Amino acid sequence: MILNQHRVGRSGCSPLLAALCVVAASGAAAAAPSAEVVRIGTSAEGRPVEVIAIGEASIGADGLSRDERPALVIVAGMQGHHAVGRATARAVGERLMRDHPDLLSGWTVYILADANPDGSARWSDQRGAVAESGRAPATLDEDGDGRTNEDGPNDLNGDGLITMMRVRGAIPAYGIEPSLTIDPDEPRLMRKPDAAKGEVATHSVWVEGIDDDGDGRFNEDGWGGASGGGVDFDRHFPIHWPEHEDGAGLYPLQRPAARAVVEWAQSRGNIVGVLVYGPHDTLASVPPAGKFGPLGRVSTGIENDDKSGYELVSEAFKKATGISRSAGEVDRGGSFLQWSYADLGVWTFGTPVWVRPDLVGSVGDKDDASAAEPEPSPMEEAIARDRTALAERGVPQELIEFIYATTDERAAIVAEMDAMTPEERNERMNLLRNAPMDVQQRVMALAQGQPDPMAPKIEPVPEPEKPVSKPKKRGDSDEAKWLAWIDDERAGSGFVGWTEVDHPQLGTVEVGGFAPGVRVNPPDELLESLADKQAAFVVELLGMLPTLVFDEPRVERVGDGLWRVSLTARNTGSLATVPASGVKARRLPGLIMALDPDLAVPNESIVSGRRVQTLETIAPSGEARAEWMIAAEEGSSVRIAVRSARFGDRGFDVRLGEGGGR
Amino acid sequence: MKRALTALMASCVVGGWVSAASAQAHVQPKHEIAFNRYYTVDQMYAHLRALERAYPEIVRVRSIGKSGEGRDLLVATVTAPDSDDRAKPAMWIDGAIHANEIQAGEVCLYTVWYLATNYGHNDRITELLDDYAFYVMPLVNPDSRVAWFETPSTPHNHRANQMKMDNDRDGLVDEDPAEDLDGDGSITQMWKRDPRGQWVRNRFDPRVFERVPDGEFGEWTYLGSEGIDTDGDGRVNEDTTDGHDMNRNWPADWQPNFVQYGAGAYPLSAPETRAIAEFCYERPNIAAFQSYHNTGGMILRGPGSSHRAREYPRADLRVYDELARAGEEMLPYYRYLIIHADLYNVHGGEATWASEGLGIIAFTNELWTAGKYFQRDVNDPNDEQMRRFRDRMQFGMTFTDYTEVEHPEHGTVLVGGLNKWSSRSTPTFMLEEECHRNFAFTMFHGGEMPKIAFDRTKVERIGTGGLWAVTVEVRNEKIIPTRTARAREKKIGRADLLTVEGVEVVASGELGDWWDKQMREVRHEPGRVLVEGGVPGRGSVVYRFIVRGQPGETLDIRYSSEKAADIATTIILSEQAD
């Protein structure tokens, strides 16, 4: 049935990879680009982590070898269930070799197609029911009860899929309260009730399963369960790492596969660009510029100075792929993408490769802007209005924050109050006593665990539930659009209709919802055309990424035995040689032009100019020049050494004399 | 009484030593160590091995990994004979992650030596090792300690590890190390005779250079620290063998190098930090943490960074405060300080990782402070006073006299000044006291790790249907709770478990106190209660189980915590006098 269609790439080696491997085996000696599979590490479960290095293997006309030439890395599979990314990464590599050998004499392309092999193996080889998770499996005690992985999801309706279960009414024994209502326009979907229309909540929605360990909670500890289980590679990298949150791991890069990727990337100074196939998008819509983490230093989106570069690339992406609007997931910190941009310090782009088909359209589509900056939900708007109103009435910020804190945060504040000395507590209480009566009531109610009596009209979603629908008009919600596509293009295959099941603990419940992966991976027949489009974009991207060329060194006679020597480097790309994030990160040296690295010319003969000159970045179509004044005999020669991890080392021998130079 | 008994039994186990009451002065160590001197890595490791040989039942030394340069990373496990260190609360103690902060190693070595020597002889020490285990790692950064002892150093280097690093970002690695031109083992200062110089030498004490008033000329120019511009880039010693600062390499609030210099390639990228972290993650019984540094006389707690100021729950701060206040009393001239508020922001520090990542009580001690030179009224001695101290108390050992050296660039220069033994290391004649006072504070901290016991229990018959109410109280006699508020808040580790077996448990719940009637009911698995908050410090929790059974039947009650030794009790269902 529907299973295999949205689980492309189940087997370990795709036909495309096989093709690459054949080329690699046969083409090594030729001057033409070749591919080589390099093992860079081993996953926790013992699987190889491999990079396919594509490019001219031998020293080329540029005097550089494959690992010295500027490189683009295509990374896929951080999320194990993102099979489309893995397949596309390999297919793009194959197309580059087949159709663009010329490009590969100036560029190296590294393809890391399966960055999280344990996650992808878990997704591909799911025994029993298929659950939607891209995480690497791990032995975890997510609920801290001394038992590991004891309560994962269960396939209640026996369809081989873990979908959702919807529960009618309240079930006090399990603390279940309804929070959603069946969408009257589309009874397969759930949404929050519209209190203004007198609607009431009738259902709650949970991941399909039972309370295996009898602790009163459903699927709270296991792979594919309520919080995901396992380690989420997009929350596992060191930048903005969400410490102690689910999926983050005990520490960043705890998983050897993730660590191998970081160590490999840090050892490859020639990487100038990274393209990530995964849930996060930076191409259909450019990430926010000038937003930083709590220290105000590390970007959460992109640096202001990189904005124009990202916009340029975004335009090229939209043209090449037709994906005109963002459908990426919000990056919650700790992703590979954030790390690659902010710490590795290279141009880093991301796309899900395949998006909901209605998001593909001509560039400049009418909804473009609104899609890029999603409208705040009515709830968010109501809260914002209320916060402003409270602030305008002079309510202390501390109290406003308390009112809108999460349940956990509020519990922490209350616990802190409990632990205070009487004086401290009194001080806090005075803050409250001086507040308006309605604010006092709200704070007291919340402090006692009751609902906010004056909450803005729409009720917040209770935490453990996965909301299935937002209150939008018919056909307008993301789910409704997916459903429309499934109905129209796939004859309904991909959505499991709600059917009643006898749940051993909850009585009669209904099981159904979107099939795992159906909104992540396209039908197989779309893979070829997706790869074509992505390959076209990569070709565009290689044309935009920075490239360094050098003019012949110039020698001018200043006077007898005194020479002015200069070397000019030009960036012929459309992006700066190093993005602003990379300049900030200072991980690698900049472009270094050093006069006479062997110290044959004594310091006192260098009349002007530092012996070693460093340039951090060169603007698009920009140039940078190093200049020295040297006292030396006519006819003698000096060497200028260029050191650049990104663009390769070079050396220029300069003869001091009229018309000198190389 | 119980204490004496335990000690007596223990002393029998180790082989009929003299009985418990004898004073420390009478204990004959099986391995002597002088604590009025400093030890190289080889010497330190030899002492650890010797202690293990002398006290094989108490001290076990193992290597938990290899340093960047391939040296063993030795950890001594110290606990009572015939006991499982992992079944009791344990304390991690380490030193010299900044290798130049050398006396940190000796304090750790002293810790192992003192505990091993006094077990079975001193009641308190015996009880400490009966109840707890100590994991002691004297040298977190052996590579740089070797560099400090064997290659030119200053009081402030070698602090980082010896990881290859392009410190000056010129594309070359370690290409301009320090040069010890006068061969004294230290990097000191260079002066050049210069008729336009700004300095003169003091007429009475030529070791002293004094600045001349503006507009006047002296005889000397200061050239900076001793060395040569090896790579001709105009800078001296700017890319030495020093690499990452391993006290910035830990996962809690790790920040990249451009925010936190020395952070390393990624959290736990150094083999040394990774080995320690993995050791600790594998041992959830580690309930206390101490790291030794120098200098300044401080007992430090986190957070290291102001943006985490609110992350230390008040209940935990009480514990920190109580322990550290005792420390201030035990360590004259030491102050209890908060890293980010009283010093500076540190991201990715080791002890803050223990606090925030492991959720346990952790301190960093900055050993030695200027106040201790004179110990009376002079907390901040001036240069003149310091010279007197060095001359009269240290016989000039921390100063290298100026000598003329031929410098390839500057010609004849004068090289000398305060050497690496000055300013940061405890003067050797005061080292043993420094070791002991810090050891004693750390043992005070470790001795307050949780220790739980069943306190009151009560069995009441309910009606005639075979129902009973069994009420139990679990008490912690120590300051540190079995679960810190931090651990509970961030869901670090597992909750404590209170289980009942042997009878059917119909219902259960927590009581506010012994006399409370209202059960906060445990709705699911009433016979397996998760105690999320653990047992508070110097306090108790009370639970009531409603069970079904016949008179005379027994129930086995067990309380298990990651940070306390498990306890169990058996209760008989019978009418009892309360």
Ligand SMILES: [Zn+2]
């Ligand atoms: Zn230190």
